[in-house]
Amino acid sequence: xxxxxxxxxxxxxxxxxxxxxxxxxxxxxxxxxxxxxxxxxxxxxxxxxxxxxxxxxxxxxxxxxxxxxxxxxxxxxxxxxxxxxxxxxxxxxxxxxxxxxxxxxxxxxxxxxxxxxxxxxxxxxxxxxxxxxxxxxxxxxxxxxxxxxxxxxxxxxxxxxxxxxxxxxxxxxxxxxxxxxxxxxxxxxxxxxxxxxxxxxxxxxxxxxxxxxxxxxxxxxxxxxxxxxxxxxxxxxxxxxxxxxxxxxxxxxxxxxxxxxxxxxxxxxxxxxxxxxxxxxxxxxxxxxxxxxxxxxxxxxxxxxxxxxxxxxxxxxxxxxxxxxxxxxxxxxxxxxxxxxxxxxxxxxxxxxxxxxxxxxxxxxxxxxxxxxxxxxxxxxxxxxxxxxxxxxxxxxxxxxxxxxxxxxxxxxxxxxxxxxxxxx
Numbered sequence: 001x002x003x004x005x006x007x008x009x010x011x012x013x014x015x016x017x018x019x020x021x022x023x024x025x026x027x028x029x030x031x032x033x034x035x036x037x038x039x040x041x042x043x044x045x046x047x048x049x050x051x052x053x054x055x056x057x058x059x060x061x062x063x064x065x066x067x068x069x070x071x072x073x074x075x076x077x078x079x080x081x082x083x084x085x086x087x088x089x090x091x092x093x094x095x096x097x098x099x100x101x102x103x104x105x106x107x108x109x110x111x112x113x114x115x116x117x118x119x120x121x122x123x124x125x126x127x128x129x130x131x132x133x134x135x136x137x138x139x140x141x142x143x144x145x146x147x148x149x150x151x152x153x154x155x156x157x158x159x160x161x162x163x164x165x166x167x168x169x170x171x172x173x174x175x176x177x178x179x180x181x182x183x184x185x186x187x188x189x190x191x192x193x194x195x196x197x198x199x200x201x202x203x204x205x206x207x208x209x210x211x212x213x214x215x216x217x218x219x220x221x222x223x224x225x226x227x228x229x230x231x232x233x234x235x236x237x238x239x240x241x242x243x244x245x246x247x248x249x250x251x252x253x254x255x256x257x258x259x260x261x262x263x264x265x266x267x268x269x270x271x272x273x274x275x276x277x278x279x280x281x282x283x284x285x286x287x288x289x290x291x292x293x294x295x296x297x298x299x300x301x302x303x304x305x306x307x308x309x310x311x312x313x314x315x316x317x318x319x320x321x322x323x324x325x326x327x328x329x330x331x332x333x334x335x336x337x338x339x340x341x342x343x344x345x346x347x348x349x350x351x352x353x354x355x356x357x358x359x360x361x362x363x364x365x366x367x368x369x370x371x372x373x374x375x376x377x378x379x380x381x382x383x384x385x386x387x388x389x390x391x392x393x394x395x396x397x398x399x400x401x402x403x404x405x406x407x408x409x410x411x412x413x414x415x416x417x418x419x420x421x422x423x424x425x
Contacts, residue, residue, distance in 0.1 A: 041065040042356050045104045045128075047095045047119055049080040052133055053110030056160075057084050059349040063356050064106075070098045074209040093211055095119050099126035106156075106359060109133065114238045115217035117142040118421060120157075124149040125422075129156040129359050131352060134252075135244040136372040138218075140380050141412035143373035144399060148425040150369045158355035158365040159372030161252045163301060163316055165351040166339055167331035172312055172319040173257040175327050182308025184258070187291040189250050189303040194277030194383050195241035196234050201225035218415035236383075241277065244379040246300045247293075252367075252375035253302040253314050254291060261371050264396040265291060268381050274389025281382040286396075293382060384410045 042064045046053055049071040057080070060066065068090040071077035081089045092098045099107070099122055106129040109119050117137055123130050130150075136159050137143040150157045163169045175181065203223035206212045212224050219237045222228065232238040233245060240247075255261055265283035271294070272279025280294040291303075298304065302314030311322045317339040321327055330336070338350070351367070358365040377399070384407060385392050393402040401407035415421065 042359055043067050043103055043105045045070065045098045045101065045107045046080075047071075047098060047107055047109050047123075048111035048133075049077045050110060050112075053108060054080060054084065055346065056108055056110060056131075056348060056352070059347050059352065061349060061353045061356055064352070067104055068092060068098050068101060070095045072211040072214040073207070074211075075207070078209075093209075094214070096122060099123055099128060105129060106131070106356075112215075112232050112238060113240070113244065114138045114219045114232070115215070117146050118217065118419060120146055121149045121422060121425070124153040124155050124157075127153065127155075129355075131158045131160065131355050132372075133160040134248040134372060135240065135376045135379065136248070136369070137376055137380075138239070139411065139413050140377050140399060142421055143377060145421050145425050147369050147373050149422075152425060154362075156355065156358045156362065156365060157369040158351065158358070159367040159369060160348060160351070161249060161367040161372060161375065162348040162351040163249055163253060164256070164366040164371075165348075165354055166317045167335040168317050168319060168339075169253060169256075169302070169314060171327065171329070171331060172314045173253065176257040176305050176307070176312060177259045181305060181310060181312060181326075184289050185306045185308070187254055187258070187289065187303050187305050188295055188298065189254060189291065189293045190246070190295050190298040190300050191278070191280045191293050192243040192245075192247040192250070192300075192379075192382075193241050194243045194386055195236040195239055196277065198222070198228075198235045198237055201227055216416070218413070218419040218421075221416065236277075240379055240383050243383050244376060247379040247382075248372075248376050249301045249316070250299070250303055251378045252371070255371070255375050255378070257303075257305060257314065258285065258289060260285060261374060264374055264377055264394065265381065266394050266396065268385040268392045268394060270382075270385040270389055270391075272386065272389065275387055276389065277383065277386050279386050281385055283378070283381070 044064045044066050045068040046057060046066060047070045049069050057066065066085065066089055069077045069080055070092040072093055074093040077091045081087060081091050107123050109116055109130060109132040111119055113135055116132060120130055120132050202225065204225050206224040266286050267284040269282045270279045271282060283291040299313055299315035301316035304311065304313045310326045313320045355365050381394060388407060392404060392407050395402055
């Protein structure tokens with residue numbers, strides 16, 4: 001299985017940032033309780049300006065307008081402003097300054113995994129609607145706190161699981177969920193590699209305009225090293241590896257197809273020794289449905305569902321059936337083709353359109369925060385079981401391991417002083 005880590009943009013030098021004044025009236029500036037009209041553009045700030053956020057900026061629907069960008073590596077935010085914003089956007093290094101803007105309705109949060117949740121909670125408290133990239137969380141407990149914050153402050157929150165907006169994925173998942181495949185005998189997914197453990201790297205000079213303490217956020221303090229700064233996805237303290245990166249998509253499709261959006265598996269069994277972070281993992285839901293993350297060359301954006309009446313393999317914007325005519329009703333060709341080319345497969349334009357439509361209606365988007373939290377929880381469960389090397393029993397209602405204090409110690413992680421999550425949510 002070829003697993004490609006997203007590349008980061010090359011830093012090419014400091015560029016002068018422009019300061020833009022809003023050219024539209026923000027929803028937050030309207031009368032209390034008012035919604036933007038059909039012709040009112042939704043004003044947006046972007047927090048985290050790496051490779052993924054740049055792509056989201058390029059794909060922003062016409063109903064949105066960017067006013068500001070922010071990155072703790074200020075040089076990168078300045079570069080994005082110059083290249084994508086023509087120097088018109090305001091530029092910040094501290095996301096709280098951007099969130100203080102009353103003329104910004106919503107934010108796109110594309111920070112690394114280990115800093116995403118605190119930024120999102122701050123956005124909720126500031127009254128902003130949020131589009132946050134996946135994987136949504138670094139560990140399970142912060143996901144529940146984020147859901148609580150979204151509900152408490154009444155925000156519209158879309159997780160960047162764009163396959164939820166793809167018609168081919170929706171049709172296949174609905175077919176399975178409706179029982180047309182019969183009783184599911186087994187679900188097979190990719191054996192996504194997990195993270196490694198940080199080996200310690202030599203200290204290097206912190207780049208100019210980088211707030212290294214802010215970049216580290218809640219994670220343990222470590223001296224600056226470029227391999228850490230731009231290769232954070234490899235290590236446990238900052239990410240869950242490909243289990244949480246690509247797994248956020250594949251496991252989300254399993255949840256969707258099985259109708260488990262508000263729950264999760266109850267039995268997790270690693271197929272390897274303790275700390276084998278690449279071991280296959282077998283799971284089971286309360287209704288007995290088995291899920292096996294064991295395929296070396298499987299559909300990275302989905303899974304293979306074997307049922308009484310056949311087999312369906314779901315991947316990004318496509319599915320195959322055995323027998324071939326198992327699903328006969330397909331979406332219009334244009335709905336399939338708009339996601340089909342190389343760029344489109346990575347895009348999120350139509351997913352962001354759903355988010356912005358929901359900002360107007362105040363309905364839940366297709367990848368609501370609860371969905372994102374539950375889907376990535378499965379990836380965290382798999383990595384915890386790999387680390388401990390033993391069978392675990394999970395209570396998805398209480399979100400705790402049953403009778404296992406050691407396992408429960410991994411549900412939450414310590415946060416460095418100054419980067420703790422709020423306790424009053």
